[in-house]
Amino acid sequence: MDLRDLRYFATIAELKHLGRAAEALHRSQPALTKCIQRLEEALGSTLFERKGRGIDLTAVGKQFLLTARKILDTNDRSMEDMSAFIEGSAGKVRVGCGPITADYVLPILCKLVLEHTPNVSLEVLIGTTYFLKEQLRQDQLDLIVGGVSDDDEFVNQAFIDDVVTVAARKDHPIFESSGVGLRDLLNYQWILPTPQIASRKWLDNVFASRKLPKPAVRIETNALPSVHNLIGGTDLLCFLSRLTVDHPKSRGLLKEVALKETTLMRKLGIIYLPGTLTPAATRLIELLSMHYSNAAE
Missing domain, CATH: 1.10.10.10 (Winged helix-like DNA-binding domain superfamily/Winged helix DNA-binding domain)
Structure with missing residues (x-):
């Protein structure tokens, strides 16, 4: 008929x-x-x-x-x-967020979706980029908002500059010393991401490349930005995004240990597999790109 x-x-x-x-x-x-x-x-x-x-x-x-x-x-x-x-004005987008971007990019992303695409819904999964990339491979996610890299397997689109530094509670004994160097950092125990996380690999290599022992890790966690109270109440050193150190939720508990050798410059943005984006996911990336382009002007 x-x-x-x-x-x-x-x-x-x-x-x-x-x-x-x-x-x-x-x-x-x-x-x-x-x-x-x-x-x-x-x-x-x-x-x-x-x-x-x-x-x-x-x-x-x-x-x-x-x-x-x-x-x-x-x-x-x-x-x-x-x-x-x-x-791209309707559909569901499955978004993976790293701990950092969950605090700083996800709220912006949700606001843009609510304002500009009323018929698009989001399904959000929080985890490490390492874990979320595996979810992408298994078609459990459409895209990741997290730290981008030069990995040829994925499309990486950067939006934000980020700095990762060593940090400690603001009255930590390390701040009583002048001219703190790498060897001084080895006098303390650490709370760090698990070994497969890119920032942990980078930090370990900083010490190894200078023939120094790796940091003595007392606690490993994949949710480091969420444990600022723990860091602020112990003598543990950590390796955190400056966004977390300066964020109001840290309530001034943390302070950066300024050291050039342990300052990691990286970028945050969108990660996805080539040829897999739905129109709604493409629209979401366009909105985020326009937001940060306008913010930079």
Whole structure:
């Protein structure tokens, strides 16, 4: 059964006159007559009967009109939904966020989605970039908001400059010394990300490349930005984004141990597999890119 025949039928039923329906639809009367014949043959029943100079629906025709309108309405809504999906204004985007970007980028991302794409929903997973990349590979995520790299497997689109430094509680004994060097950092125990995390690898290499022992790790965690109270209440050293050290949630508990050798410059942004973005995910990236471009001006 052709949708075009259903639309013609609905117009004929509404106008109750083949001539007027032909004018409204810009079709010939014979074409509309054939349309009715096709539908009646498919249903095995008459749809119209003569009434004065016009026509009217039979009992079967009246019931079929209700069905035809439901079919047409469902089709129209489905096409509108698909158009919105293709334009990126509808759909679900599965977003993975690292601990840092969950605090600093995710709120901005959610605000942009709420303001500009009311029919797009988000599904958010918080984890380390190492874990989230595996979720991307398994098609459990559309994109990651986290630390970007030169990894050729993924598309990396940077938005924000980030600095990772050694930090400690503000009244830590290390601040009583002047001219703190790498060897001085080895006098204390640390709380660090797990060994497979990129920032941990970088820090370990800083010491190893200078023929020094690696930091003595007392606690390993994949949620380092969330344990500022622990860091602020112990003599443990940590390796944190400056965004976390300076964030109001740290309540001034933490202070940077300024040392050039242990200052990591990196970028935060979007990570995804080539050729996998949905239109809604593409729209989300466009919004985030415009936001940070405008903020930089």
